Amino acid sequence: KNEVEQSPQNLTAQEGEFITINCSYSVGISALHWLQQHPGGGIVSLFMLSSGKKKHGRLIATINIQEKHSSLHITASHPRDSAVYICAGGGGADGLTFGKGTHLIIQP
Amino acid sequence: DAGVIQSPRHEVTEMGQEVTLRCKPISGHNSLFWYRQTMMRGLELLIYFNNNVPIDDSGMPEDRFSAKMPNASFSTLKIQPSEPRDSAVYFCASSLTLAGFDTQYFGPGTRLTVL
Numbered sequence: 305k306n307e308v309e310q311s312p313q314n315l316t317a318q319e320g321e322f323i324t325i326n327c328s329y330s331v332g333i334s335a336l337h338w339l340q341q342h343p344g345g346g347i348v349s350l351f352m353l354s355s356g357k358k359k360h361g362r363l364i365a366t367i368n369i370q371e372k373h374s375s376l377h378i379t380a381s382h383p384r385d386s387a388v389y390i391c392a393g394g395g396g397a398d399g400l401t402f403g404k405g406t407h408l409i410i411q412p
Numbered sequence: 413d414a415g416v417i418q419s420p421r422h423e424v425t426e427m428g429q430e431v432t433l434r435c436k437p438i439s440g441h442n443s444l445f446w447y448r449q450t451m452m453r454g455l456e457l458l459i460y461f462n463n464n465v466p467i468d469d470s471g472m473p474e475d476r477f478s479a480k481m482p483n484a485s486f487s488t489l490k491i492q493p494s495e496p497r498d499s500a501v502y503f504c505a506s507s508l509t510l511a512g513f514d515t516q517y518f519g520p521g522t523r524l525t526v527l
Contacts, residue, residue: 345501345521349517352514402454403454405454
């Protein structure tokens with residue numbers, strides 16, 4: 305059974321700080337998804353990656369296949385980045401296995 | 413594109429009643445997923461379809477849960493009879509293909525409360 309572990313579970317930071325959220329996953333997962341869930345509950349897909357690095361605005365996602373580890377970084381964090389960030393593993397013909405999420409609060 | 417559409421957005425029902433949740437995937441997407449989110453367990457995959465065919469329903473918690481996809485533009489998740497522990501947010505998502513490499517687009521969710 306695929307497994308995904310995320311850390312930290314909760315993170316509070318000041319506006320402007322560099323944020324890192326980590327995700328480790330098990331053998332069998334070949335693609336890693338990063339999702340964002342806002343307080344209103346909607347889920348948005350941020351990145352899907354199977355190798356290397358992707359960047360979108362202030363968000364950067366990296367993956368190390370050998371170590372089975374992925375990170376989500378937020379540069380120049382802002383209060384509107386406050387949300388739950390969820391990593392999820394996908395592999396082959398399969399749905400997603402989710403981490404428990406990181407509750408991020410950015411204080412002004 | 414309207415995105416994934418789910419209805420109803422909120423449902424409150426009494427224990428023992430039948431509940432039907434509905435989902436319209438993004439046009440052209442071949443795969444559809446049903447997820448459940450609770451505080452205790454987070455997000456869990458219940459069942460997924462590819463080209464309207466159920467592929468894996470091992471995440472469906474009990475026989476009280478059933479899902480259908482009669483055509484490419486519509487799916488239902490039914491709970492009969494409902495129980496208080498079924499209270500959760502149920503998300504539907506769709507993707508172009510089934511592969512784990514594909515981006516999934518989530519609907520707004522249905523918040524179910526079973527009294």
